[in-house]
Amino acid sequence: MSQDELYIQRCLELAEKGRYTVAPNPMVGAVIVHQGKIIAEGYHHHPGGPHAEVVAISRVKNPELLKESCIYVSLEPCSHFGKTPPCSDLIIEKGIPEVVIASRDYNAEVNGKGIAKLQAAGIKVREGILEAEALELNRRFFTFHRENRPYISLKWAQSADSIMDPDREAQEKGIHWISQPETQVFTHRLRAENQAILVGRKTVEIDNPSLDCRAFEGSDPLRIVLDPSYQLGSEYRVFRDQNYLRFSRKAENERDRLLESNSDSLSSLIKTLYDEGIQSLLIEGGAHTLQSFIDAGLWDEAWIIKASHNLKSGLPAPKISGQIYDEFKLGKDLIQNLRPL
Numbered sequence: 366m367s368q369d370e371l372y373i374q375r376c377l378e379l380a381e382k383g384r385y386t387v388a389p390n391p392m393v394g395a396v397i398v399h400q401g402k403i404i405a406e407g408y409h410h411h412p413g414g415p416h417a418e419v420v421a422i423s424r425v426k427n428p429e430l431l432k433e434s435c436i437y438v439s440l441e442p443c444s445h446f447g448k449t450p451p452c453s454d455l456i457i458e459k460g461i462p463e464v465v466i467a468s469r470d471y472n473a474e475v476n477g478k479g480i481a482k483l484q485a486a487g488i489k490v491r492e493g494i495l496e497a498e499a500l501e502l503n504r505r506f507f508t509f510h511r512e513n514r515p516y517i518s519l520k521w522a523q524s525a526d527s528i529m530d531p532d533r534e535a536q537e538k539g540i541h542w543i544s545q546p547e548t549q550v551f552t553h554r555l556r557a558e559n560q561a562i563l564v565g566r567k568t569v570e571i572d573n574p575s576l577d578c579r580a581f582e583g584s585d586p587l588r589i590v591l592d593p594s595y596q597l598g599s600e601y602r603v604f605r606d607q608n609y610l611r612f613s614r615k616a617e618n619e620r621d622r623l624l625e626s627n628s629d630s631l632s633s634l635i636k637t638l639y640d641e642g643i644q645s646l647l648i649e650g651g652a653h654t655l656q657s658f659i660d661a662g663l664w665d666e667a668w669i670i671k672a673s674h675n676l677k678s679g680l681p682a683p684k685i686s687g688q689i690y691d692e693f694k695l696g697k698d699l700i701q702n703l704r705p706l
């Protein structure tokens with residue numbers, strides 16, 4: 366790794382600290398380097414709070430050193446008045462002569478304007494250091510701003526013989542756990558990383574899921590239920606408070622959203638979520654719901670939890686083709702992360 370990459374690597378580590386608190390803002394970290402030594406660090410903790418650059422600059426004990434320093438930041442410094450004033454103005458005001466950036470901020474309000482502002486002030490700017498890593502870190506935020514849609518993750522658990530739920534009698538209700546209990550910390554962490562979580566009508570009827578993050582400290586996602594014929598009564602846990610949206614062909618109350626009946630219904634659902642400011646969506650099931658998103662090409666990554674036991678018969682897991690991006694064991698479960706080919 367080059368020296369630049371090492372400092373940007375540190376920015377990415379710092380950015381990571383905001384993972385569960387900073388959305389809908391991106392994760393950002395910054396370090397200030399003076400004569401080869403890191404003299405201050407910062408990261409963006411929560412929306413409305415100071416940006417990474419502001420935190421790092423405020424932590425420099427001797428502000429005179431800023432005039433001979435380089436600030437490394439994992440995202441292009443902002444140029445607009447959002448909830449806080451522009452970081453590029455602060456960098457200019459403090460007389461920092463050099464800025465090194467991992468990736469651009471594709472938020473339309475910035476998107477190169479921060480870099481242009483710094484350069485216009487005579488500051489030397491370099492960009493694209495560990496860019497792929499920075500794009501991966503903020504993939505949800507970037508997809509939302511570049512493609513005007515939420516980033517879509519799929520997740521399900523299946524037996525070794527690719528069954529998602531064993532055969533049941535019609536009246537047999539409740540969750541059948543396929544993954545190991547220890548895996549719940551991982552799945553609830555995944556829920557905490559996403560702003561919304563979606564399930565189909567039958568999963569609500571059969572499992573009555575909570576869809577919360579009780580095994581991990583983080584904010585519960587907005588619950589989204591696909592209930593085209595408005596069949597579900599209010600007794601289900603997904604409707605326990607106002608933190609839900611029901612997509613259906615009729616809209617009766619403030620939490621209902623219209624689901625079109627044409628072949629584009631899922632694309633228009635995704636558009637509605639974008640309009641509501643949802644940057645990331647986790648689809649948990651069941652098989653029918655997951656398959657309809659896969660068939661529509663509406664997915665960015667899929668988390669498949671593969672248990673070590675067979676179920677022999679039951680509901681077949683979705684059919685998906687993708688490339689394995691990541692793979693690891695959690696106890697007896699094998700966790701795979703797939704990305705589209």
Ligand SMILES: NC(=O)C1=CN([C@@H]2O[C@H](COP(=O)(O)OP(=O)(O)OC[C@H]3O[C@@H](n4cnc5c(N)ncnc54)[C@H](OP(=O)(O)O)[C@@H]3O)[C@@H](O)[C@H]2O)C=CC1
Binds near residue numbers: 523539543566631658
């Ligand atoms: N192992 C695991 O990880 C998981 C297992 N499960 C299990 O899966 C089972 C349920 O799965 P499954 O039977 O496939 O049902 P789903 O939970 O996927 O629900 C299917 C229903 O949702 C609605 N729906 C889904 N996709 C669309 C779409 N594209 N457009 C319109 N409506 C749509 C339809 O409702 P309607 O019929 O009203 O039109 C459809 O019949 C349960 O037994 C549950 O336990 C569930 C989640 C995860």
Ligand SMILES: Nc1c(N[C@@H]2O[C@H](COP(=O)(O)O)[C@@H](O)[C@H]2O)[nH]c(=O)[nH]c1=O
Binds near residue numbers: 540568575
């Ligand atoms: N069966 C199964 C899962 N099922 C998913 O979890 C939901 C239950 O969520 P909650 O009520 O919050 O615990 C259920 O409806 C379905 O979406 N998940 C897994 O990680 N492994 C499993 O074996």
Ligand SMILES: [Zn+2]
Binds near residue numbers: 451
């Ligand atoms: Zn800023």
